[in-house]
Amino acid sequence: RCAEARAIVRANTPVNGEYRLLTLDAPAEVLDCHPGQFFQLLCPEPEGEHPYLRRPMSIYGYDAEAGRLQFLYKVAGAGTRGLATLVPGDALNVLGPLGQGFTMEEGWRNLMLVARGVGLATLAPLARMAQQEGRRLTAVCSARRADLAMSVDLFRSFGAEVIVVHDEDGSSSPEALEALIRARIAAGGVDAFYTCGSSRLLRLLQTLGAEYGIPGEVAMEQQMACGIGMCQACVRPFREGDRRVQRRVCREGPVFPMAEAIL
Numbered sequence: 001r002c003a004e005a006r007a008i009v010r011a012n013t014p015v016n017g018e019y020r021l022l023t024l025d026a027p028a029e030v031l032d033c034h035p036g037q038f039f040q041l042l043c044p045e046p047e048g049e050h051p052y053l054r055r056p057m058s059i060y061g062y063d064a065e066a067g068r069l070q071f072l073y074k075v076a077g078a079g080t081r082g083l084a085t086l087v088p089g090d091a092l093n094v095l096g097p098l099g100q101g102f103t104m105e106e107g108w109r110n111l112m113l114v115a116r117g118v119g120l121a122t123l124a125p126l127a128r129m130a131q132q133e134g135r136r137l138t139a140v141c142s143a144r145r146a147d148l149a150m151s152v153d154l155f156r157s158f159g160a161e162v163i164v165v166h167d168e169d170g171s172s173s174p175e176a177l178e179a180l181i182r183a184r185i186a187a188g189g190v191d192a193f194y195t196c197g198s199s200r201l202l203r204l205l206q207t208l209g210a211e212y213g214i215p216g217e218v219a220m221e222q223q224m225a226c227g228i229g230m231c232q233a234c235v236r237p238f239r240e241g242d243r244r245v246q247r248r249v250c251r252e253g254p255v256f257p258m259a260e261a262i263l
């Protein structure tokens with residue numbers, strides 16, 4: 001169940017040259033979260049810009065016991081510019097948790113997460129879930145530069161094996177990644193894939209998933225307006241068997257079976 005609540009900023013700090021981490025004290029009614037879900041944040045208005053607007057943001061971390069909620073974001077528009085102005089003690093209206101999160105079927109013992117950029121933040125809560133459920137997780141973290149690979153320490157803290165690949169040439173090229181993933185599959189190490197943040201990675205995992213019969217899930221990134229299934233702004237096509245169907249990313253997603261996504 002989602003709720004609207006007033007959260008209080010605990011910290012709002014840069015984590016590297018591009019991203020900031022927002023930590024909120026939030027009430028229990030919004031903390032029954034699941035990895036892959038998102039919130040609509042009512043971002044403050046930066047001076048001289050649009051009126052208040054809600055912006056969807058995937059959950060980076062949550063802890064119901066501690067009353068904490070975290071978001072990792074890049075300052076990229078009016079909404080996130082507003083968020084960046086928040087200081088400890090400020091209030092922020094949050095609506096959530098929203099959408100359908102990731103699933104982890106019983107037989108999926110060895111998980112492989114392959115993601116890039118801020119997509120890694122969306123997948124971060126999966127690491128804790130994998131550890132709690134006693135699954136093995138390999139996290140392939142792709143970034144433009146090694147120092148921009150996100151969530152690496154967090155993945156490690158939850159027991160994941162982390163492989164960082166980057167564009168300078170550490171090598172995040174499609175050929176190198178494909179070879180790496182094929183080697184893992186050949187060693188019997190992958191029961192399911194998870195991905196977010198890159199069409200190129202999704203396409204690669206779809207191809208390998210189809211070839212080896214490995215299932216997977218993708219968290220789709222999509223422009224949204226209402227975030228609660230009312231406005232149809234987030235509708236996009238998916239594959240269901242031989243049919244093409246329209247689905248609302250905010251409501252039926254944002255997490256979907258990887259094979260159903262149409263790029």
Ligand code: FES
Nearest residue numbers: 225227231232250
């Ligand atoms: Fe309005 Fe999805 S954003 S229906």
